[in-house]
Amino acid sequence: MSQIILLRHAKVIIDNPKIYSNQMHEFIERYNTIPIEDTEPPSMVAKLVDSANIVVASKLSRTVQTLSLFNKKPNLSSEIFNEAQLPYSNRRFFKLPDKVWAPIFRVAWLFGYKNNSESFSEAKQRAELGADILIEFANDNRVVLLVGHGIMNRLIAKALLKKGAVIKEKTGDGNLAYSILEINLLIYSIT
Secondary structure, three states: OEEEEEEEEEEEEEOOOOEEEEHHHHHHHHHHHOEEOOOOOOOOHHHHHHHHEEEEEOOOHHHHHHHHHOOOOOEEEEEHHHHOOOOOOOOOOOOEHHHHHHHHHHHHHHOOOOOOOOOHHHHHHHHHHHHHHHHHHHHHOOEEEEOHHHHHHHHHHHHHHOOEEEEEOOOOOOOEEEEEEEEEEOOOOOO
């Protein structure tokens, strides 16, 4: 059995200003480049990171910064593992905190709204590709760690489950939460 660990990045340092709906674009750009909180990670998470034979991360700075908390660098950093894009409106609606706009646009995205972003279907296809990459790495390395993002990690986990993986442990969806999946590579082959 090989293990694939999906770890969500550490918490980012961001204020929650009130913005108009059409300002989400600036918020998303800022969120993708701001630093993470420099805190001592939980010891269990540190042990998981140390157990990995290969480390994979998205191209977004918060995942690479998270790895630096553990004095690690990714063996592979790829946009395939970036967070599912968040749509936003070009129209100016009333002001709300960004932490209110983000879930509004995410729910709309789940129901087909994709203005200025990839579709839910496209994100799922990317997750399938990401799952295949992680499985390929697991063929040579028994423990693979992905430092990724909330939505994309969930989509990758679903793709891995469809390919025969089993969840052995899940700690939630918050920052530095993780899922450990096991997969028997003797019965799985990438086509």
